[in-house]
Amino acid sequence: MQEILLHLPYFGPVSHFRELVKPAGICFENEDNYQKQTYRNRMYIYGANGKLLLNIPVKHLPKSKQxxxxxxxxxxxxxxxxxxxxxxxxxxSAYQTSPFFEFYEYEIAPLYLKDYNFLMDFNYDCFDVIRSCLQLEIDFKKTEEYFNDANDFIDKRDLINAKKNIEIPEYVQVFQDKFGFLSNLSILDLLFNEGPNTTNYLKSLK
Structure with a gap:
């Protein structure tokens, strides 16, 4: 069975985790070049005023090396x-009134207290926390070289593109009565609203 090749995001969108629950091996891309405006350092949640971007600031190269x-x-x-x-x-602020925020907050909160140097290290810890919250046994590998044409994989690296518009089936969201359903937000939106049913929801997606 071919492995699914994915980028590692910051609490990636639902479409990303849909791939992670499939009965296939997972391989994370560790050797790619960094690109702006991707889920590597951003996620979208449902705030009181609608879709809200949370962006991790990263160090940029000096102008002479940009x-x-x-x-x-x-x-x-x-x-x-x-x-x-x-x-x-x-x-x-966004999720404290959601059905399952209090159930998971003590697993997630330490991520926002620990000191991190590298973005990828933080993102791997975010992934580990989601695996723990959902009690998912996901074995994964990491690439040791970059594949431009990943013919030996099911290549899903394009899911890291934050501009990609993906529609998913509705579930109940905290502020849905104000702004309607917002599709493909961070996995945290699904987790806080659906709790233990999150895995069943993900597995039901085509």
């Missing part, structure tokens, strides 16, 4: 900005 490519695994987080405090505050 034409050079940086590997995703080498991207450092910009620590001068108090993004962790702001992201956790936004998550609490």
């Amino acid at each position: 034409r050079q490519h940086q590997k995703y695994r080498d991207i450092k987080i910009e620590k001068d900005l108090k993004w962790q405090k702001q992201h956790w505050k936004s998550l609490k």
